[in-house]
Amino acid sequence: MLLQKATRITAFRTSTRSLGKLLRLFSFNCQSLWRPVFPFLAFSILTCVQVYAQRMDTISGPYYTTKDSLQYKMEAGGEKWIRGSRNEDFQVFLKYKRPAEHAGQVSYYGDATLYWLNGVGEIELAAAGITQQNADSFIYHVTANDSAELVSWTRPQEFRSVKGLTFAYLGKFQVGGKLIKLEIYKAGNYRGRSVSIFNSLYLPAAQLRSVVINHNNQYLFRPYKQHHIPSNKQFHFDRTKWEKGKLQFNWSDSINHLAVEMEPTIQDDMYNVYLKRSVAGRTDTVYVSNAWEKSYYSPRPFLRINSSFFNHPGQYEILVIPEAPEQFKRNTTAQTIPIPFEVIASETTMFSLQQVMMVLGIVLLGGSLLFAYYLKLHRNRLTHAAQQQEIARLQLTSVRAQLNPHFMYNALAGIQNLINKNEISSANLYLSQFARITRNVLDEQKTEFVSITEEIKMLHDYLQMEQMRFSFQYEIDSHDNIDSTNTEIPAMLLQPFVENAVKHGIAPMRQGGRIGISLGKAGQNILVLIRDNGTGFNSAHQFVGKGLKLSKKRIELFNSFHKETPICLEVSSGVKGTLVSITLKNWL
Known part of the structure; x- marks a missing residue:
């Protein structure tokens, strides 16, 4: 072939x-x-x-087109030699009787050339390029099944010729069902050695040594009753344990993989590992790998089976099967080495560091999103509150702007009344008082608060001005327990109530009218009382007069954005007069 x-x-x-x-x-x-x-x-x-x-x-090596090349002479010389591996000094040739089909396949195993021979019984080996003249520089060695020595280390002794080409004849060997290994070295050139392996369906059973359960240590919770994470000795099972019966261990997320270890072979990769699984009433067989590894600590090859293959409780069986290439496949189940084991459900839940970090990451991400949403919502609320406060402040300013014209209209009506009575001197005095009050009102429009002293001074000017029109007496009493000079109250807070006492309480009496104003301290509060002995009104009804309505609305707006220092207004009125009580809470 x-x-x-x-x-x-x-x-x-x-x-x-x-x-x-x-x-x-x-x-x-x-x-x-x-x-x-x-x-x-x-x-x-x-x-x-x-x-x-x-x-x-078929064989790796440079291609020679001339008829003088040793490849041409060996292959076309009538002896049916087939070229094999080649290095800079010589080239291996082999000869065998071919079966009907699939005579051979060539691949590479490490630094060796691997020949799979399908049922070939006998091969002959030769090395072209080695002659009697240079034979002392070469030695070769032939073994069978990596155990029996067929030719000990020796120099080539027999030489043959074909078409004028002399080559070293290395011998004839029975290869049926065997693995023959040929090694040729040149003295002083170890790197230039040639290794050829001839496998004629030699498929021995693997010599398994142990099964090791490997787990990682990145786990946060380890209860002392956690029986499925014991010491390393309890994770190691040698062949005597599974030969006596089935292996058993509890499942844990800490398990990373199973490692199957076997004795060294000349060709590890022909041992394929499968896993038979019976889980939850379902049975299947999956191919794992034939990628055997070696470590620095042991010459024995091992193969890892990832825990994802057996991460559910159930019955399992590791199958180590030696297999030839696909086109040479034959029934080798008789050489299969099974390792049965059972995975038992864990009684204790374990959380890996990776899982905990993932959960913490999700929690932190969720918390961050919630915090961002809350922060945005809080900012929106603050923005809305600021907008509402600004609206209330504008409304308060508007109410104050309405109070000032209301006061001025009333004052101008008083001046007109004096002029109509031809009381010119009183009208002039009234007008001068009005001018001073108007100047104070205009100045106070620039600020929201004034001191108690300034507020009392403006009340004196107003009441003295109104005394020119109406016959009444007034008294303003500021208690000593209040620092009137340094304590501030809302500008023009008291004037509308005093004006209402004059207009609706004292004016209809003609004579004998009295108005009393007192400012005192009550705990942390400022208490203002305004009394008159006028005719009174029904305080259960809505306030009469535009000034009282505006003042009440002003206090409501003021309280909407000064919640810590609100102003309380109480009005009681009867036949003996009216009492207005204004409490400025937490003002001191």
């Missing part, structure tokens, strides 16, 4: 050479404009085709 393949490759190479000649001839016959391009294109195509032909070759 390999010879047929080599013949097909030779024909393919001949066709590529013809194609190259044709392309070169075509390139020189093209127009002069394309002459620089076509030689390069032809050379590129020819190179790619020859590289592909080389990749199709």
Whole structure:
């Protein structure tokens, strides 16, 4: 089969050479404009085709086109030698009787060339490039099944010739059901050694040593009753334990993988590992891997089975099966080594550091989002409150702006009344008092608060002005327990109530009227009382007069954004007069 393949490759190479000649001839016959391009294109195509032909070759090595090459003489010399691995000094050749199909397959195993031979019973080996003249520089060694020595380390002793080419004949060996290993060294050039492995369906059972359960230590919670995370000795199971019966262990999220360990072999990767699973009434078999590893601590190869293959409670069985390449597959279940084990549900929940960090991350992310939402909501509320406060402040300013004209209209009406009575001197005095009050009112529009002293001074001016129109007596008493000079109250807070006492309480009496105003301290509060002995009104009804209505609205607006220092207003009225009580809470 390999010879047929080599013949097909030779024909393919001949066709590529013809194609190259044709392309070169075509390139020189093209127009002069394309002459620089076509030689390069032809050379590129020819190179790619020859590289592909080389990749199709059975054995890796440089391709020689001359009939004087040792490859040509060995393969075409009538003895049906087949080329094998090659280095800079020699090339291995083999010869065997081929079965009907799938005679062999060549691959690489580490630094060795691996030949799978499908049922071949006998092979002959040769090394072209080693002759009687240089034989003292080479030694070779042949073993069977990596245990029996067929040829001890020795120099080539037998030489043959084909078409004038002398080569070293290394011997004839029975290979059926065996694994033959050939090693050739050149003295002083260990790196230039040649290792060839010939496997004619040698598929021995694996010599398993142990199963180790590996887990990580990144876990936060370890109750002392946590029986499925014991010491490392309890994670190690040697072959005597599974030969006596099924292995058992409790499942834990801390388990990272199972490691299956076996004795070293000459060809580890032919041992494929499968896992048979019976979980929740369902049975299946999955392929795991044949990627055996080696560590610095032990020469024995091991293979990892990730915990994702057995992360549910159930019955499991590790199957280690030696297998030939796909086209050489044969029933090798007799060589299968099973390792049964059972995974038991854990009684204690474990949380890995990764899981805890993930949960904490989710919680922190959720908390951050909630905090951001709350912060945004709080800012919106503050913005809304500020807007409402600004609206209330504007409304308060508007109410104060309405109070000032109301006072001025009443004052102008008083001046008109005096002029109509032809009381010119009283009208002039009234007008001067009015001018001073108007100046104070205009000045107070620039500020929200004035001292008690300034407020009392304005009340004196107003009451003295009104005494020119009406006959009444008044008294203003500021208690000594209040620092009138440094204590401030809302500007023009008292004037509308005093004006109402004059207009609606004292004016209808003609004579005998009295108004009393007192300011005192009551705990942390300022208490203001305004009395008159007028006719009174029904205080259960809505306030009469525009000034009282505006004053009440002003106090309500003031309280809406001064919640810590509100102003309380109480009005009681009867036949003996009216009492207005104003309490400024927490003002001192």
